[in-house]
Amino acid sequence: MTVSRVHITPHMHWDREWYFTTEESRILLINNMAEILARLESDPDYKFYVLDGQTTVLEDYFAIQPENKARVKALVEAGKLIIGPWYTQTDTMQVSGESILRNLLYGMRDCLSLGEPMKIGYLPDSFGMSSQLPHIFNGFGIDRAMFWRGCSERHGTDKTEFLWQSNDGSEVTAQVLPLGYAIGKYLPEDEAGLRKRLESYFEVLEKASVTKDILLPNGHDQMPLQQNIFAIIDKLREIYPQREFHMSRFEQVFERIEACRDQLATLKGEFNDGKYMRVHRTISSTRMDIKLAHAAIENKIVNILEPLASIAWALGFEYHHGLLEKMWKEIMKNHAHDSIGCCCSDKVHQEVMTRFILADDMAENLIRFYMRKIVDNMPVALCEDGVQVADKLCLFNLMPFPRQEVINTSIRIRAQSFALRDEAGQPVPYFIRAKREIDPGLVDRQIVHYGNYDPFMEYDIQLCHPLPAMGYCTLHIEGNQPGLEQPVTASGELLENDFYRIALNDNGTLQILDKLRGTTVDQVLTLEEGSDDGDEYDYSPSRDEWLRYSTEFAVTREVTHQAWQSIATLKLRMALPANLAERANRQCSGHLDVICRITLAHQSPRIDIELELDNQADDHRVRVLIPTPFPSDTVVSDNQFGCITRPTRDSAMANWEAEGWKEAPIPVWQLMNFVALQDGKQGLAVLSDGLREFEVIGEQCDTLALTLLRGVGVLGKEELLLRPGRPSGIKLPTPDSQVRGKLS
Numbered sequence: 216m217t218v219s220r221v222h223i224t225p226h227m228h229w230d231r232e233w234y235f236t237t238e239e240s241r242i243l244l245i246n247n248m249a250e251i252l253a254r255l256e257s258d259p260d261y262k263f264y265v266l267d268g269q270t271t272v273l274e275d276y277f278a279i280q281p282e283n284k285a286r287v288k289a290l291v292e293a294g295k296l297i298i299g300p301w302y303t304q305t306d307t308m309q310v311s312g313e314s315i316l317r318n319l320l321y322g323m324r325d326c327l328s329l330g331e332p333m334k335i336g337y338l339p340d341s342f343g344m345s346s347q348l349p350h351i352f353n354g355f356g357i358d359r360a361m362f363w364r365g366c367s368e369r370h371g372t373d374k375t376e377f378l379w380q381s382n383d384g385s386e387v388t389a390q391v392l393p394l395g396y397a398i399g400k401y402l403p404e405d406e407a408g409l410r411k412r413l414e415s416y417f418e419v420l421e422k423a424s425v426t427k428d429i430l431l432p433n434g435h436d437q438m439p440l441q442q443n444i445f446a447i448i449d450k451l452r453e454i455y456p457q458r459e460f461h462m463s464r465f466e467q468v469f470e471r472i473e474a475c476r477d478q479l480a481t482l483k484g485e486f487n488d489g490k491y492m493r494v495h496r497t498i499s500s501t502r503m504d505i506k507l508a509h510a511a512i513e514n515k516i517v518n519i520l521e522p523l524a525s526i527a528w529a530l531g532f533e534y535h536h537g538l539l540e541k542m543w544k545e546i547m548k549n550h551a552h553d554s555i556g557c558c559c560s561d562k563v564h565q566e567v568m569t570r571f572i573l574a575d576d577m578a579e580n581l582i583r584f585y586m587r588k589i590v591d592n593m594p595v596a597l598c599e600d601g602v603q604v605a606d607k608l609c610l611f612n613l614m615p616f617p618r619q620e621v622i623n624t625s626i627r628i629r630a631q632s633f634a635l636r637d638e639a640g641q642p643v644p645y646f647i648r649a650k651r652e653i654d655p656g657l658v659d660r661q662i663v664h665y666g667n668y669d670p671f672m673e674y675d676i677q678l679c680h681p682l683p684a685m686g687y688c689t690l691h692i693e694g695n696q697p698g699l700e701q702p703v704t705a706s707g708e709l710l711e712n713d714f715y716r717i718a719l720n721d722n723g724t725l726q727i728l729d730k731l732r733g734t735t736v737d738q739v740l741t742l743e744e745g746s747d748d749g750d751e752y753d754y755s756p757s758r759d760e761w762l763r764y765s766t767e768f769a770v771t772r773e774v775t776h777q778a779w780q781s782i783a784t785l786k787l788r789m790a791l792p793a794n795l796a797e798r799a800n801r802q803c804s805g806h807l808d809v810i811c812r813i814t815l816a817h818q819s820p821r822i823d824i825e826l827e828l829d830n831q832a833d834d835h836r837v838r839v840l841i842p843t844p845f846p847s848d849t850v851v852s853d854n855q856f857g858c859i860t861r862p863t864r865d866s867a868m869a870n871w872e873a874e875g876w877k878e879a880p881i882p883v884w885q886l887m888n889f890v891a892l893q894d895g896k897q898g899l900a901v902l903s904d905g906l907r908e909f910e911v912i913g914e915q916c917d918t919l920a921l922t923l924l925r926g927v928g929v930l931g932k933e934e935l936l937l938r939p940g941r942p943s944g945i946k947l948p949t950p951d952s953q954v955r956g957k958l959s
Contacts, residue, residue, distance in 0.1 A: 312855030
């Protein structure tokens with residue numbers, strides 16, 4: 216009787232960078248690829264090899280050995296070298312849906328230039344699985360997924376094969392790798408060694424399998440091809456005659472699973488449990504400087520550049536696909552779980568940040584180029600003798616709906632006064648926030664070159680003008696003409712409009728009255744500071760915890776009223792322990808400087824908060840607390856192209872150690888853009904611009920805590936309070952991950 220069919224799949228998991236750089240790994244890649252290509256070409260029995268599902272491996276290889284592209288193409292077309300579908304092995308909890316989509320788009324496009332992609336959503340090492348992956352996969356004709364981390368019986372089955380659905384019912388057949396992607400690495404050839412390695416594995420794999428088709432992936436991180444694999448398979452057949460052993464493609468395993476479809480459970484939701492393997496939920500706040508840079512460039516490309524490029528294309532200008540692909544690929548090189556998780560060496564993190572800076576520079580310059588092309592091709596206002604009488608101020612709205620919001624911008628003209636007029640010639644009111652004289656060479660060096668040294672005036676102005684959906688409007692600037700300057704009408708210490716009355720408390724927090732609902736929330740924007748005895752992978756508090764709060768320190772405040780908005784500025788310095796030793800001794804030689812700006816536009820139902828931190832302390836975590844009047848057992852946040860509801864408390868926290876969890880199931884969760892507490896009728900939402908980690912705290916689970924920064928000094932550390940056992944990664948010092956300095 217056959218107990219199981221064991222499928223041995225040769226593969227290589229490729230971390231481009233981690234505690235080593237991309238260039239270090241590339242040297243190994245050249246060697247590994249030489250062995251892989253030679254074996255696939257020379258041995259007809261060695262039928263295939265899985266190249267980790269990501270084409271960036273080949274991009275790195277072709278950069279050094281482009282002469283081998285034809286060899287690779289021949290093997291891909293023959294089905295022997297299995298590539299794709301990804302560009303990079305993406306993280307799925309910290310990057311946007313559009314980023315995951317582009318990763319597949321460019322990855323599959325790269326694959327099709329060589330042959331056919333592997334049509335499996337293959338993510339063997341990413342830290343948790345987004346609930347929306349089946350939805351994204353289906354859009355590319357992918358109906359199979361294979362992954363390792365995040366699964367437990369709490370999701371609805373203790374089996375490794377199931378049907379997995381997204382919010383909209385999109386579905387894939389899922390195969391979990393319950394013991395990881397490397398259990399078949401460096402297999403020994405002797406019987407004793409094989410039995411010692413595999414017998415405990417077989418027990419776990421067979422018990423969890425519906426089909427009794429179990430996977431033994433023959434590969435590991437940067438591992439070269441195992442040359443004696445056929446001798447090992449023969450030995451396994453000899454040792455275990457009750458099992459069948461095959462060298463198989465992943466697709467063959469899925470065919471066996473799909474034949475048993477009626478026996479499979481159907482699951483929905485994300486896989487983010489750390490019961491059997493670590494998922495590193497709190498990695499979303501490591502190296503917050505990098506995380507914020509990442510969110511900023513994602514937003515700039517998706518919500519500004521690409522809509523603007525579409526408007527420009529509709530007006531007859533070129534859509535620069537090549538430049539956009541270059542930007543996206545620079546970003547996606549950072550989307551591997553180690554890179555975007557920021558669980559790497561300081562040297563690698565410098566390279567990660569450099570890629571974001573490069574992509575941002577490209578995006579910013581292409582935005583300016585498109586705006587200039589659009590504006591330069593607009594008709595100009597001329598007087599009777601054909602001389603231009605007005606400059607243009609073009610206001611873009613890149614959202615798919617009309618908007619009228621406060622606009623703060625700057626103009627440069629050679630005039631001591633000016634008027635703004637719309638396209639119908641009607642005056643447009645504005646408010647001057649500040650003005651300064653600037654050198655003409657800063658405007659255009661050619662002006663000075665031709666001897667014109669008259670200065671320009673730069674005006675920071677504010678206006679509130681209606682804008683059409685996905686379009687723009689043009690205002691005309693008439694220099695040395697009287698303008699319609701909007702007066703300031705508000706005064707006093709309150710920030711108030713038709714929706715809210717915001718009072719500044721003496722302790723630096725806010726009291727917010729919601730006028731429409733008659734509810735008041737107090738002590739909003741308290742900062743909580745506590746220890747972090749963890750590593751780059753995970754937050755973990757010190758065993759000598761001592762929490763500090765911003766309400767304990769003196770605050771200075773200033774309120775500025777402008778024509779269409781009011782701004783409160785709060786400043787304080789929190790005295791803090793400089794390190795874990797000081798915290799244990801209740802000493803404070805470190806500090807955190809905080810500047811908080813609260814902006815309330817006069818016609819807006821949204822309160823805007825901007826925080827600037829200057830961190831001069833180590834080994835700690837800082838969060839901003841936002842109380843709500845909505846105690847709740849659940850919390851809603853967005854993820855990739857959807858929303859997800861999660862518990863505010865996890866009952867497993869009561870006995871996680873006794874159950875042997877790999878890490879504590881603390882209810883710290885990821886968000887993309889917003890998180891909300893509600894009571895079924897009304898609620899309060901916090902929209903974040905780059906902060907992607909939160910927890911709901913308080914005895915009644917009614918306070919949102921968003922992580923602002925987390926400082927640690929080591930890549931991996933053993934025996935954490937919330938993650939016992941071995942280090943994740945290695946014990947490499949990473950002083951840059953203390954995130955000292957300014958952050959906003």
